[in-house]
Amino acid sequence: MTNTVWLLLGAGLVAAAAGLSFSRSFFSGHAGLGVLEPIDRDGPLHRLPARIKLLAVITLALLSAFIPAGRLAVPALLVLGAVLAARVPLGRFLGRLGELVPFVLLAVLGVALRGDTALLAVTLGRAVMTVMALTLLVTTTSVPALVQAARQLGLPDLLGTTLALALRYLSLLCDEGSRLSLAFQARAVGPRDLRLARPLGRMVGSLAVRSLERGERVHQAMLARGFDGHLPSLSADVPARWRHWVGLAAWVAALGAAAWPNW
Amino acid sequence: MHLPDGFLSASVSGAMYLASGSAVAVALRRAEADGDGADPGERGRSTVMMGIVAAFLFVAQMINFPVTGGTSGHLLGAALATALLGPWRAMLVMAVVVGLQAFIFADGGIAVLGANLFNMGVAGCLASGLVLSLAGADHRRRRLALAAAAWLSVLLGAGLTALEIGLSGRVPLAVVLPAMLSVHAVIGLGEALVSVAAWSLLVGARPDLATASREPGGEPWRLALVLALGLALVPLASSLPDGLESVAERQGFAQAAAPARPAPLADYALPGRRVTGFDALGTYLSAGVGMVGCAGLMLLVGAVRRRRPAEAAGS
8 A cells, every 4th residue: 555655656756857747838948048148257267268177077977976975075065165166146056956856856765765865865965066066167168168178078070060060059949949839839729638749749840840941051051161061169268277287186186085995 | 867967876877878988989980981972062961960950859858748637748859860860860969969958958967978868869769770770761651660769769768767777776676667667658659749740741841851761770780789788788787796886885884874764665675775686686677678679679680681682672
């Protein structure tokens, strides 16, 4: 009896964590799309080279996976220090952290079933730290600089070019999508269940047609400007100096020391 | 399905990075090998299209379809991307989408990026490529295959996600696997309906834009190898005694750890998976899935290989 209740609760939480939502809207939009706009603020973290910041976030996420719960304070203090140093409005973090809520509930359920509170601390601590570090990264770094940093760090050319083009067209296609779904919402009558999936699919189809036709036009225009399949890399980044590398090494050393005996 | 950091153990995350990394490496080689041909008017066309499709998929994932009773699911897009670009380019596009969501929008973790990419991109694109390559050029059969591929890609992603969470010891597999699979069996229906309707409209409006779909799914043997590799790595990772990271956690506070209190779900999952046989069950389960999957793939590959020469002779 109680087992059934637990299973049902689990199914509900899993569904919520899996992205099933109770939204009435056909288009969720993306509140985070604002990160694509140029950064107007300034601060100590804004002036760091994108490569260094990207490496710092990646090493934080990867090394934290090896840090035991008892020493999770080390990466937590590092992230907190970075947050305080960056002078970024704290509201930026709240929205991002809110998306973790279903997963938090899922983790709590897991602990309730297994009775391991330390595992809960580790799971949630890592989830929150990565989200905060990533939010910090995109609020203090322009997206073109991030793409360039990823390419400098060895992202394959084809992936880098695709990534740059995708970011270029993201907000355009997002507008297109919200226009289409507004029109759909105005027309759509009938039960809100799976029977709406086919008309919605036709809407997705027209979004695909518009996107691909735009792609064709873009390609023609790019050919006219001498495009040969590779995007030239224009420098958008602050040059990395030796003190930046020393700082990164200290960051990695602190995290590595916290993770040390468990390698 | 975008797992945040912390939800997978270090060994499972590492294994999934390895699986995703090798799949993307193969995809890069394949995509670069069949370029745009010598025609200067076509130069770089497929790359531009990949960028556009990545942005399109990102937006398409924001479109919610109602399921029932006020709940809604959203599109995954791996099957649709495979129908548009073929499995290898679709896989690269999914890698860009998942990476973008993780790094720019903090949607999904960094340490678990390999797992997220495998669940939502690699597995779905490979399965879709295989199913679509079986369908041939006939329009009706293609639509049917796309529906099957879309449903399968959602279910496969959900099953893999549940398996990884379970094997990492976060939530008992007996809870997470049936929950994920049952929910996604329904969401998968929506995915199938949306994908087929979108595809039909595209083929009706601009059949020339859907040309990439006619190319076969690549070399099925390599396809099968990558998929089998991915499936084989999950049980391997979990069978590492204790996993690197659980050792870390135990050592961190072996003394402080209170004895596990009686779990409410004692019949299904027993607290302390290292003490009981539950972990072994998970390993055997995933190994079984892997073996059945491999056997199925081999049969499918055989069928494709026999079919192709016959089709060529017929047309």
